[in-house]
Amino acid sequence: MTRPNPPLAIALILVATAFIAGTTLLAKVLGTDALGEPLHPFQVTHGRFLFALIALASVAAILRPELQRPHLGLHMARTTCGAIGVTLMFAAAARMPLADATAISFLNPVFGMILAIPLLGEKVGPVRWSAAAIAFAGALVLLRPGPDTFQVAALLALGAAAVMGLELIFIKKLASRERPFQILLVNNTIGWILASTAVIPVWQMPTPAQWAALAGLGVLMACAQACFVNAMARADASLVTPFTYLTLLFAALYDAAIFGIIPDWISLLGAAIILTGAALLAWRETRARRIPKTSGA
Template identity: 55%
Template sequence: MPNRPYAALMMLIAAACMGTASLVAKLLGTSGMHAFQVSGGRFLFALIALGIAAAILRPRIARPNLPLHALRVLLGWSGVTCLFFAIARMPMADATAITFLNPVIAMLLAIPLLGERPGVWRWGAAVAALIGALLLIRPGMGAVQPAALIALAAALFMGGEVIAIKRLTRREAPFQILIVNNIIGCTLALSTAATVWIWPSLTQWLLMAATGLSVVAAQVCFLQAMRAAEASFAMPFFYATLIFAALWDLALFGVIPDTLSLAGSAVIIAAACILAWRESRPLSPARAP
């Protein structure tokens, strides 16, 4: 029996946690910390939190698909590192909105990789989302920010990660995916962070811990929401991340979204909601997706 109020609450908490993680990453980036090191801190403290949970819950790890996990981690690490780089150099709300292209990118990748056949609604949502992204990136208007292109790269990597996650969830439990992902991810992230490592101050250590814990909290709440209700109901609440990012930007950095930013963000979110709705609908043999 779906528990929609609980799902909505969990998804809003997940959105708030992701907005907070973006804020903290921006504070670290603007303090001079390299995105590799910010990403390393995110994975390190996320792994510590999950390790404590694993010691308490003692989950059974059943033959993980390590090559697929490694691919998922590489894509996820690349995506989050690009996001952390972008949000330190442009409004958080704009960078966050661009990364919301990842469901569209996942849909496109699913055609050759998973054999899916998107129909008119999904193609329409994809086109709309790309138009929204163009409004944010603003080509030809003299306002293109290189950071916006990095945010677009983050969306590409995250879209690929969605495909890897889809394949993993067919045979592995969610907690196993999380713990294996963060073990491999921590190894990769800290290895790259070592190339640019500058010893953090106490404040920076605390901020890195806040980033990792916020992301883990968001992942846990997200999974709870998806288990409590259908995706078409729960997913739109996650896009409140954009609202939290905009509020943090306004409160701490005095950034006010302009008309193009608001329009582009609205179009991308609307397209993502349409995709979530279409993905959740059961397909009859006579109806193409």
């Protein structure tokens, strides 16, 4: 059993957030003409799964972890949602500021909470509903409703958050059945198979620079997942989760450094509102773990 180590857990989650923002940055580069003819989001997703699988399979070959019989039905459901979610997210990142797309992605735990009502039979009280309402208000700000400012790409990010919220339900079910490394290995194997099928109609030969970016995206994603899993094993989720919001900071820094995009006041306002809702939800979950529940809250 892994020993608790909160400082190391925080360090790992900070590295994970930098990596996750980096994958979104690479997806944006690949989806534009920065390195050649833009790649279709399906091809970017294929590269993400392919190279992440290569990285995880290499680790498995060295460490030879003990594996058990996987629940293929749950894995298929989880991976399908994950593949759709990242494809939508990569498409959004190529068409809008990284900070905006990343902020909207923080709605996925809110969608997960809402979907847990019919799928897991969970009860949701006024505090969590309030958190959801606040977060959705922030998303509405980032959608920039108006004939001259509306961001169609934000709908892609919103769809990504919804699908990844559903993915959280399946991850929760899998986490109680299988070991973390096995979940990652099976997830990326199935994801690669699905993505290999979807990419056939839109495949184009990447440039050498695009191959490098695809490899970097996959390896960064595998490293981010490994850091996140190890952080969760060394500290309570209530300690680790708030630090994941720094993904937004890294995304904004990358966007400014590479594309010269500086968040405007609407982006900052929308992100702040979403983070407020997400933080309220995280606080509610932390409180629920410390205080026995007698009713939904």
